[in-house]
Amino acid sequence: MSVRHALLAFLSEAPKYGLQLRQEFEESTGQVWPLNVGQVYTTLQRLERDELIESDGRGEETGPQKVFHITEAGRKELDTWLSTPPDTTEPPRDELVIKVLAALRVPGVSVHDVIQVHRRYLVELMQQWTRLKEDEAEFDLTFALVVDAELFRLDSVVRWLDAADGRLKRAALEAPSPKPGPLIRRRLVVRR
């Protein structure tokens, strides 16, 4: 589940307070993914229990004033998650969006490499669906429609990855821009 991994991504930048993590999570996901306050702290508790993060031990038990560090095991878990394809029996787009946003924060990780891992995986999946169509779909209309639906769904995700890749490349060539937080949030709120 990605709240864990989003928090690990933020902690991979530097040690942070619980309160800070909550704010960063809200800012970076731009309300794509609303979550309640308690969820951040219970997730931090579980991460600590699983030894993926450590706290400095001061302050209240799970409260906002505690400083958290990512552990070596936490970094490994984060690396694995970033390049593990999401479960494609469910629409993967939202989880992919979070992965790409998280990859932007992780020092030493190329977001373009992360995008390519997922692009290749999706195209391989599309190759398999297309094989089914090649062999059988001509003869079975219902099956052809199901296969088409799956191909278009996967295609849309690849297109989003392509667009994200291009946008990030252009952004890197241009002068550093101000933090995109407020504008993106406003747009997303209007859409919702």
Added chain:
Amino acid sequence: MSYLELRRVSKSYGVGATEVHALADVNLAVERGSLVAVMGPSGSGKSTLLTIAGSLEEPTSGEVVIDGNAMSSMSRNDKARLRRRTVGYVFQDFNLLAGLTAAENASLPLELDGISVKNAHLAGIAALEELGIADRATHYPDELSGGERQRVAIARAIVGERSLLLADEPSGALDSTNSEAVMRMILAACHRGVAAIVVTHDAQLASWADRVVFIRDGRIVDQTVPPPSPESLVADLSAPSPRL
């Protein structure tokens, strides 16, 4: 042995400060009977890769080998002959000659190669038949639909004994049904032993290929691994069996 091989192919345009590296150190091998898709965004070098693979352009460095013949060691005339007899191209905008009928367009490469008009015409008609469009043989391009024009373009690319098919965004502006038909035709040519490369930015087109190669900034950065049996997908379908 691979039918087409690009060995450490690089291509630069311009010199000094204006030098642009269109391709850098590209290795690619295509067997007879296989379809390889090269997927990348605009400006990634995929069209340059295709023109170099078909020896329409020479690489700045590296070697192109077609059917065991290293292009760099061939004379200009020999290369042109090999190209005429071996390589068929399909372009995004079809590139049919407006003053020729479908049959004349399809048989043109053979006529240019010195084959008699009659024999070339017969081969042209055979190619149109293969693509299910022989009934339009006497029509001119402006009397054909987009899908029909692209069929004629594919017929022209596979006419005679052509064994290397190079296609640049072959579905052009066609709708998804016609795009699928185009890819089925290219695949059918591969099943008869043709080696083919399709360059595209479209994942749905690329997914017809046996292997998809990803190109970025003139470099091949990744490629698909041969997919497992597609049967596993059917078992994974969470909905009731689509066949019911």
